[in-house]
Amino acid sequence: MTKLRIGLIGTGPWAERTQAPALAAHPEAVFSGVWGRRPEAAAAIATAHGVKAYDDVDALIEASDAVAIALPPDVQAPLAARAAAAGRHLLLDKPVATTVTGAREVVTAVEGTGVASIVFCTLRFAADTAPWIAEQAAAGGWFTARAHWLGSLFATGSDSPYAASPWRREKGGLWDVGPHVLSVLLPVLGDVSDLTALRGPADTVHLALRHESGASSTATLGLSAPAEAAGAAVELYGERGRVPMPAWGDAIGSFRSAVDALLESARTGDAHACDVRLGLRITEILAEAEERLR
Missing domain, CATH: 3.40.50.720 (NAD(P)-binding Rossmann-like Domain)
Structure with a gap:
């Protein structure tokens, strides 16, 4: 070609x-x-x-x-x-x-x-996290996982250019950073078979997920955290103990x-x-979470 x-x-x-x-x-x-x-x-x-x-x-x-x-x-x-x-x-x-x-x-x-x-x-494409996700998916033996992605786009004093995004204002962290977290949890723990959702401060949402592998996970998502509290992490717990996801950038x-x-x-x-079929599944999960929040 x-x-x-x-x-x-x-x-x-x-x-x-x-x-x-x-x-x-x-x-x-x-x-x-x-x-x-x-x-x-x-x-x-x-x-x-x-x-x-x-x-x-x-x-x-x-x-x-x-x-x-x-x-x-x-x-x-x-x-x-x-x-x-x-x-x-x-x-x-x-x-x-x-x-x-x-x-x-x-x-x-x-x-x-x-x-x-x-x-x-x-x-799924960052140099440090992509191979880590593949390694953990191949290893298996996971019991539970904990994830959070807290941005400060809408925090007081934010000068992020993304804060002006109308769709992010409307849909919040669930839809903006939720796909990132699900793109890690789904290949490692399996598809989501059940979920619950709870609102936190501002646009913050807490998800509890049951996966087809039998494992469970939690995720905290939001774009309104104080700048000092912003950050993201995924930790897996299983037969190999606690395994944190490496940092990423670029x-x-x-x-x-x-x-x-x-x-x-x-x-x-x-x-x-990580094609449109996974994209559809992520949309289905987030839409169900949004419905639960209503």
Whole structure:
């Protein structure tokens, strides 16, 4: 296969700071252009990386072999289904959608054309955490797990550019950081067979999960913690004692690894473990948790 032409759909901070630089620097991909709902932002990203800014999303899809999407989930989903139906591979942000119907439509389009798909759950592609997850999944023997991901986007004094995101304001940590935690727990402990959910302060949510392996887990998720309390961790407990997940970083490097995974899946035709089917399952679990909270 020649180099994959990958177009970028979206122009927010994540697209500008992570996806565009990773696509532009990837040795086996061609950054084929950018489209966004704000033409001036698309033009700025395009100029920074020497690519074309498109004023029509279908024109960008036509000029690409794959699309990377950095949009709110329920804007992302119909565009992803449209691109997949046109035979374009997908590199999606998490969550795929915040409705089961929306996520399922993406899966249906992907399965209908047989394109490759990746959902960028950072921990599944970061250099230190990806091999750790695979190792713990292979080891088995887990009794329980404890996870937390507390951001401070909405804390007093926050200057995070992501704090201006309307969908994050509406859906909170459950939908923003919940996919990251589930992307670790599901491959290690198995699918979720039952769950309960409880509200904490502000947008904080506590989940208790039972897994098909017989193990259980808890997860605390939120975006409103004081800056001093922000952080994320996953700890597994089982036959090998307590095993904490290593720290991670380098978002651009992690996204580059996700591009590698998309290229491999497109070349071989083999589905990746973190594809739209996992994205659908994560949406189903989070939607059930949201219903329990109501």
